[in-house]
Structures are given as structure tokens and as C-alpha cells.
Ligand SMILES: NC(=O)c1ccc[n+]([C@@H]2O[C@H](COP(=O)([O-])OP(=O)(O)OC[C@H]3O[C@@H](n4cnc5c(N)ncnc54)[C@H](O)[C@@H]3O)[C@@H](O)[C@H]2O)c1
């Protein structure tokens with residue numbers, strides 16, 4: 164019987180192994196992890212991650228040919244080693260017969276070579292074949308991506324043993340993936356293809372986001388531009404949605420990885436090219452922060468900001484960028500209330516207090532008790548987020564609602580609920596729509612909501628009835644004034660996709676009209692005479708100041724590179740293993756070898772270029 168053991172029951176390990184178990188009933192699949200809570204959750208009804216369809220797949224196989232466990236040699240030692248090096252050593256320790264070791268994580272190019280080195284140094288005569296089989300699933304669509312992958316990539320050595328190993332893994336996927344979608348390459352092409360795919364996807368987003376800045380400056384509509392561009396069959400329509408910037412656990416780290424590989428291979432121009440994708444992403448996030456502040460007439464006194472939506476994508480409980488960066492940007496200004504129906508308070512506080520990228524570390528490496536960010540209150544309802552403190556504060560207080568992500572169905576429910584109840588709000592309320600991802604078809608058929616706001620300006624009070632249509636990310640407010648100054652007049656305000664109020668015109672009646680398109684933008688400020696320009700924010704933060712620090716101070720996730728940081732894998736054998744005889748003295752066998760383990764910590768797995776060869780070539 165073929166057996167597969169997967170080390171790491173995370174976002175990739177859990178779903179991919181569950182899919183293999185489902186599609187290959189004759190294969191026994193064990194998923195192991197050092198995290199007891201995570202494994203406990205995998206064995207319970209409350210799985211540690213939420214992915215549509217995952218529950219069903221797990222329930223069908225768990226206990227039959229799919230097992231989750233914490234059993235492993237690591238339970239006798241803390242996880243002090245570099246994770247991949249440690250895992251490789253552990254495999255060498257426990258293996259009693261030939262093994263195929265599959266690298267599924269996204270890794271720097273030539274990591275497989277380093278793993279191979281560790282394994283062969285400690286092989287006890289066992290033959291190990293290393294394959295690279297990067298995963299391309301996206302969070303939120305993991306099961307569909309695993310069921311119908313665009314491609315499965317398998318990289319291996321170009322030797323008879325290497326090719327045999329590739330065929331063995333191919334046979335597993337052939338149970339449900341069409342043959343022509345299984346691509347076989349050499350080891351390094353597979354490793355690099357993963358980084359390249361993510362870099363290309365992120366580059367498209369940065370391109371359209373850069374274009375959105377130009378659209379704003381020129382009066383073009385970025386959704387129309389990206390649609391027009393995407394209809395070119397050579398370009399294609401996917402991943403062309405302008406947003407507040409890409410988030411998630413992979414794009415940024417993988418591009419930084421690519422940048423770092425380029426730099427260490429002496430390709431600074433290429434490195435600079437890919438860095439630009441991240442710089443534009445940072446620019447996009449900080450532009451949004453600036454836009455929020457400037458839409459408050461550059462004054463933040465007596466204002467409270469409510470953030471609706473924190474997760475980076477539909478249905479996810481994971482926040483990560485861009486919400487974290489935007490909140491951090493806004494936190495510098497005012498108290499912030501955050502509401503997200505999916506993300507817990509603990510998670511939000513943890514993410515806001517952690518250093519950038521710490522949230523990508525396994526839970527056991529994250530700070531245990533993050534300090535609460537004092538200005539942030541995490542609340543259980545959109546209504547509470549937007550009204551609580553402002554209602555009892557001064558008349559000129561202003562709730563500024565920042566809708567970070569119109570992406571989750573339940574989140575939209577939250578917004579709808581909030582808008583229905585907004586008739587209670589007695590304060591100046593402004594709504595800034597910031598980002599959307601109109602890949603979500605639900606967005607194109609959004610409901611019409613109505614809200615009524617009473618604006619209590621002495622001698623000039625009036626009610627505003629606003630109707631909001633979110634269809635294809637267009638938003639409208641129909642304003643019906645009943646105050647003496649504006650009596651009988653009806654106005655329609657359009658809030659453009661980037662959050663600013665771009666057009667303003669009079670209409671006859673209360674009907675909602677579909678977005679008429681290219682009317683000249685008047686850039687009329689929203690009720691300017693009702694707001695005092697009390698404390699102007701004179702120096703708005705520049706994009707680079709806030710977010711690009713990571714380019715100057717590489718995040719912890721990066722491994723040092725250069726001649727001084729190369730993998731120096733010490734020769735290692737379990738205590739009791741006699742190198743001269745090549746045999747294992749069972750009585751003394753011991754997997755715990757801290758001294759050599761410590762030597763592996765922080766070492767780099769990317770081999771440096773052989774400069775002497777280069778010099779010779781040049782000469
Ligand atoms: N999340 C995604 O959507 C996605 C998609 C494709 C590829 N990837 C890549 O896959 C890799 C894993 O990502 P993930 O999202 O599954 O991460 P994750 O943090 O969800 O899971 C990693 C798991 O490994 C466990 N672990 C850590 N050290 C261990 C050790 N020494 N022994 C046993 N278990 C250990 C952790 O406890 C955790 O449960 C990354 O390289 C990532 O870039 C992720």
C-alpha cells in the first residue's frame with residue numbers, strides 16, 4: 164500500500180492531503196503537525212480553517228485513509244531548527260526504506276538541493292529522491308482549485324531514479340487530474356515557476372492599481388479601462404481588478420523572495436523591476452489612507468473612523484494585508500472601530516500589534532500575548548462600529564466609515580443591516596468605499612439600500628435620505644433635503660469606486676438612475692460649510708514612509724543571502740551511528756542533536772553563484 168505522510172497540517176497540508184485521500188482511496192495519508200491545537204481541530208467538527216467544501220471532503224475520508232496526528236520525533240524537542248532543515252533531518256532519522264520527499268511549500272530556488280544534501284548526509288544507505296511539487300491553491304477557493312487545477316507541476320532530477328519518482332507522484336494526481344495538465348520539469352524550474360506565477364499575478368494587480376491612480380487624475384473609470392484591456396485575448400480578464408492593494412499570505416513574501424534571488428545572482432535591474440510591484444502596492448495602500456484623511460478635509464478632530472471588513476478576501480477569517488496596513492495608517496490619526504463578522508477580536512488585535520510578517524509565522528512562533536492597541540475597539544456589529552462613541556460626542560463629531568472590502572457575503576449582510584439601522588444615527592456620517600474585488604459575482608447584483616441620516620446643524624437641520632446602489636461597484640446616493648435652505652431640492656451624489664465623491668448634479672425626483680457614465684466630474688466637496696477645518700493635518704504621510712520599510716528592513720521571513728550566509732550543512736548522524744561502519748547502533752540511536760541543529764538555524768538554502776566560474780567565463 165502506498166503511504167503518504169505530510170509534515171504540516173496548515174492551509175496547504177490539510178486540504179491537499181484531504182483531496183488526495185478522497186481521490187485515492189487506496190493510499191493511506193497521514194498529516195502530522197507540531198501544533199496540538201491544530202491537530203485537535205482537524206480531528207474535530209470545527210476544522211482549523213474554513214474553506215467551502217472542505218468539511219465534506221474531510222468527513223468522507225477521516226479515520227478511513229486520512230489521519231491527523233501530532234505523533235513525531237519533534238515532540239521530544241522544541242522546534243529550534245530551521246523548519247525545512249529540521250523536517251529533512253527528521254525524515255532521515257525515521258526512514259527505514261527508500262523514500263520520495265516532495266517539497267510542497269513555496270521555497271527559494273534550489274532549496275531542494277539543500278534538502279537533498281541534508282538527506283544524503285544522513286541517509287544510512289537509504290535512497291531519497293526529492294521532487295518539487297508547488298501548490299497553486301488560493302485561500303477561499305482551495306477545494307475547487309484542488310479539484311480542477313489549471314496545472315500540477317512536478318519537478319525532479321533528470322536521472323532514471325528522478326524520472327521514476329516523478330512518474331510515481333504523477334500516478335497519484337492522475338486519479339483525478341487530466342494527464343495534459345500534469346507538467347513535468349526539472350527541480351529548479353518547478354521551484355522558480357511557483358515564484359514566477361505569483362509575481363506575474365501580483366504584477367497585474369499593481370499594473371491596474373497604478374492605472375487607477377492615472378484614472379483618478381484624468382477622470383477615466385478604472386473598471387472600464389481594465390475591462391477594455393482584459394478583452395484583449397492576449398491579456399485576458401482575470402486579476403485586473405483595481406483594489407486597495409493585494410494582500411494574502413503569499414504575493415508579497417514570494418516577490419521579496421524573487422527579488423532576493425535576483426540580487427544574489429547579480430541581477431540588480433531585474434530585482435528592481437520586481438520590487439516595483441511591491442512599491443506600487445504600498446503606494447496604493449497609503450494613497451487610500453491619505454484619501455480617507457483628505458476626504459475628512461484633512462482634519463481628524465472629533466472624528467471616529469469605523470472600518471467595516473478586515474479579512475483580505477471573501478469568506479476568510481484571515482486578515483493580513485491590506486486591512487492591517489490601512490488600519491495601522493489610520494491609527495496614527497484617530498480611534499478606530501473595527502467590525503468584521505468573520506475575524507475574531509483576538510486575531511485583529513494580534514495582527515495590529517505584530518510586526519509585519521510575524522503573522523505569517525507558525526502560531527507557536529508568534530508573540531503569545533500581544534499588547535492591545537488602545538485606539539482600536541473591535542465590535543460585534545456594523546452599527547456599533549459606526550455609532551457607539553460618536554453618538555454621544557460633540558455635534559460636530561463625524562463617523563467616517565471605511566468599507567475596506569466589499570467582498571464577503573456575510574460582510575455585505577452586515578453593511579445592509581447597518582444601513583437599515585442608520586436612521587438612528589444623529590451625526591455627520593460619511594461613507595467611503597475603498598476597495599472591491601468584482602470577481603465576486605454577488606457584487607454585480609447587489610441590493611439597493613436606503614438610509615436616512617439626520618444632520619443636526621443648528622438652524623439648518625435637515626434629513627438626508629440616501630439610497631445606495633452597489634452594482635458593478637458603482638455607488639450612488641440620492642439626497643432628499645427637507646431643510647429650509649435646501650427645501651424641495653433633490654441631489655444625486657456619486658461616490659466613485661476609489662472612494663472620493665467625484666460628481667454632483669441635480670436631478671428631478673427621487674428615482675435612482677443608473678450610473679450615467681462620463682459626466683464631467685465636478686469635484687464638489689460634500690457639505691463643506693458644515694465642517695470646520697479645525698485641526699488640519701498638515702503633513703500627510705508619504706507612501707514610502709509608511710509601508711516601504713520592509714524594502715529597507717527586510718522582514719524576518721527573508722533568509723540572509725550572499726557569500727557570508729550560505730548553507731554550510733554540517734555532517735550529521737544520529738548519535739550511535741557509526742560513520743566508519745555505516746551501521747546504526749540501535750542501542751545508542753538518538754534523534755536529538757541540538758548542537759548540529761543549532762548550526763542549521765538561519766542558514767541559507769540558496770547556493771551562491773560560483774564567482775570564480777563567472778570570472779573565468781568573462782576572462
Ligand atoms: N496558504 C496558501 O494559500 C498557500 C498556497 C500555496 C502555497 N502555499 C505555501 O505553502 C507553505 C505552507 O503554507 P500554509 O499556508 O499551509 O502555512 P500554515 O502556517 O497554514 O501551515 C504550516 C503548518 O506547519 C506546521 N509546522 C511548522 N513547523 C513544523 C514542524 N517542524 N513540524 C511539523 N509541523 C510544523 C505549523 O504548525 C502549521 O500548522 C508556504 O510555503 C506557503 O507559501 C500557501
Ligand SMILES: O=c1ccn([C@@H]2O[C@H](COP(=O)(O)OP(=O)(O)O[C@H]3O[C@H](CO)[C@@H](O)[C@H](O)[C@H]3O)[C@@H](O)[C@H]2O)c(=O)[nH]1
Pocket residue numbers: 269298299300301302303361364368401402403404405406407408409410411412413414475476484485600
Ligand atoms: O484582480 C485582483 C485579484 C486579486 N486581488 C487581491 O490579491 C490578493 C490575493 O488574492 P488571491 O490570489 O485570490 O489569493 P491568495 O490566496 O493570496 O492566492 C495567491 O497566492 C497563493 C499562495 O502562493 C497561490 O497559490 C495562488 O495561486 C495565488 O492566487 C487579495 O488581497 C485580492 O483582493 C486584487 O486586488 N485584484
